Amino acid sequence: MTGNLLQLSMREPFGVGGRRLCYEHPYEKSLCVKVLRTDVDRTVRLKNSSAWKNRIGRIYDNNEHERCELDKLYAKHGDVLARHFPKHYGYIDTDLGPGLVLDLMRDDDGEISMSLREWITVGRSLTDLGSAFQQFGEFLSDYAIVTRDLLDHNLVAVKHADQSLRLVMIDGIGNPAFVPIASWIKPVARMRIKRKLERAWARMLALQERGGISTEILNGSSWGQGLRYNKSINARLRKQR
Ligand SMILES: Nc1ncnc2c1ncn2[C@@H]1O[C@H](COP(=O)(O)OP(=O)(O)O)[C@@H](O)[C@H]1O
Ligand SMILES: [Mg+2]
Incomplete structure (x- = not known):
């Protein structure tokens, strides 16, 4: 039953x-x-x-x-x-x-949208993400939305029919501060957001320099590293059930 x-x-x-x-x-x-x-x-x-x-x-x-x-x-x-x-x-x-x-989140062709980590790992250029990242940053700033760190595996790039990209934050939502001052004072929020965006971009550039997530890292990992349908981790999970 x-x-x-x-x-x-x-x-x-x-x-x-x-x-x-x-x-x-x-x-x-x-x-x-x-x-x-x-x-x-x-x-x-x-x-x-x-x-x-x-x-x-x-x-x-x-x-x-x-x-x-x-x-x-x-x-x-x-x-x-x-x-x-x-x-x-x-x-x-x-x-x-x-x-x-x-x-x-799915692209216009129906595929599940890629995380930014996968985007970098499959060798797509960060430059192509530049304007989508900027638009996302402006949105956070305009609405003074403070989030946790902007991690590349928690952001996905949705591809539209005209090939334009839109970033969606699928995890890491919420202001992590114990006393969330930035949720009350917009200029403080905007400063935090700016810093988070700068750090996120720098981390992604560094990941791109390293060539993304290597097969070794992926195979030794206990999670999917933001890559879709990660066969090795899925097979391991299945064995444990
Ligand atoms: N709504 C979604 N749309 C597209 N991909 C998603 C979505 N939610 C999760 N993913 C993918 O699944 C992965 C794991 O999901 P996530 O919610 O980040 O799990 P966790 O909370 O364990 O970190 C993400 O890194 C992303 O690649
Ligand atoms: Mg996550």
């Missing part, structure tokens, strides 16, 4: 983050379902971090945090936010636990 559980465990996740498995929604092409990882590989990452982080890691629910942060942002800014952030549609029961349903 499977009841009304959405069956995901026999499917291939398109994305494996450090904390979550991301699946295409079986019945709705424009949506994805994210469930928390509970596998052994995930705990390897926790073991490598400090003891207190370890404890936080066990109770931290990435989905719930993201759901709350997206609710706050959409309540404040409205639908204009959908240009650069996914919407969520609440939870659905799956055979891998509660799944958060969110917009799945």
